[in-house]
Amino acid sequence: MEVNRLSKTAAVFFLIIITAISFAGCSWFREPVEQEIKLYFPDQEAQFLIPENRIVKTDELYYNVLSELFSGPEDENLSVSIPPGVEVEEINIQGGRAEVSFSRELIDNHWGGSTGERMTVYSIVNTLTQFDEIDTVQILIEGQVVETLAGHMDLTISFGFLEDIVQKD
Numbered sequence: 001m002e003v004n005r006l007s008k009t010a011a012v013f014f015l016i017i018i019t020a021i022s023f024a025g026c027s028w029f030r031e032p033v034e035q036e037i038k039l040y041f042p043d044q045e046a047q048f049l050i051p052e053n054r055i056v057k058t059d060e061l062y063y064n065v066l067s068e069l070f071s072g073p074e075d076e077n078l079s080v081s082i083p084p085g086v087e088v089e090e091i092n093i094q095g096g097r098a099e100v101s102f103s104r105e106l107i108d109n110h111w112g113g114s115t116g117e118r119m120t121v122y123s124i125v126n127t128l129t130q131f132d133e134i135d136t137v138q139i140l141i142e143g144q145v146v147e148t149l150a151g152h153m154d155l156t157i158s159f160g161f162l163e164d165i166v167q168k169d
Contacts, residue, residue, distance in 0.1 A: 032057040039069050039167070040126040041078040048167035049119065049126055050078055055090040062091050062128065069074070069127055081123035083109035089143065096135035097158055098128055101143045107150075113153035121153055122165050129161040136160045 017155040021150040035058050051157050052073055054150040066088050085105035092099045110120065125137045136158035140146070 002123060004018045008167050009064075015035065022124040022134055032059040035061070035063055036057065037068075038127065038130055039065070039073075040123045041069075041075075042081055042123065043167060044079060044139045045078060046115045046119050047078065049081075049122060049165050050075075050167050052078065062093075062100075063088055065127060066100075066124070069123065069161040079119075080167060082106070083111065083120075085109050088109075093133060097138060098134045099135070099138045099140055100124070100128070106143055107138075107146070110150050114150075117148070117150040117152045120167070121155070122162050126166065127166050 034055050036053055036055055039054055040049040040051055042048070043050055043084045052075055054068050056068055056073075060063075070086060072082075075120065083105060085103070086107070086109070087103040089101040089103060090099075091101075106120075110116065125141065128134050128137050137160075138145070138158040139149075141156050148155055
C-alpha cells in the first residue's frame with residue numbers, strides 16, 4: 001500500500017516537472033527578442049532620408065517598427081515623416097508584398113506638398129523593405145487603395161526601396 005502511494009506521488013511529481021519544462025520552453029514565458037533595425041527620417045531640408053538605428057521587440061515586429069517610426073527621430077537634425085494621430089490598422093505580407101493599412105489621419109493630418117508626400121511614403125517603404133520578406137509596400141487607408149496622400153504620388157501601386165533618396169555617407 002505504501003509503495004503504491006509512493007509510486008503515485010512520484011508519478012504526479014514527474015508530470016509536474018515535465019509540464020514545467022514544457023512551459024519553460026513556451027513563448028508565453030519568454031521575454032520577446034529584440035532586434036536592431038533602421039528607421040528612415042527626412043533631413044531638415046527634406047532632400048534625403050537618413051537611417052536612424054533603433055532596438056525593437058520582435059513580437060509584432062512590423063507594428064513595433066512602424067510605432068517607432070511614428071514616434072519620430074531621436075536625432076534633432078532629422079524631421080518627422082508621419083503626421084500625428086496615424087495608426088496602423090493592419091499589415092498583410094504575401095509574396096514579398098506588404099499591404100499596410102493606415103488610419104485616415106495619414107491623409108487628413110498630412111502637411112501636404114510633393115516633397116512632404118514623397119518623404120512620408122518612402123520613410124514607410126524604406127523602413128519596411130529592410131526586411132528580407134518585404135520587397136514592396138502598398139499603402140492603404142482604412143483597408144482601401146487610395147489614389148494619393150496629398151495629390152502628388154500615385155498610391156494605387158506598390159513601392160520598393162528607393163536608394164536614391166537615402167543620403168550617402
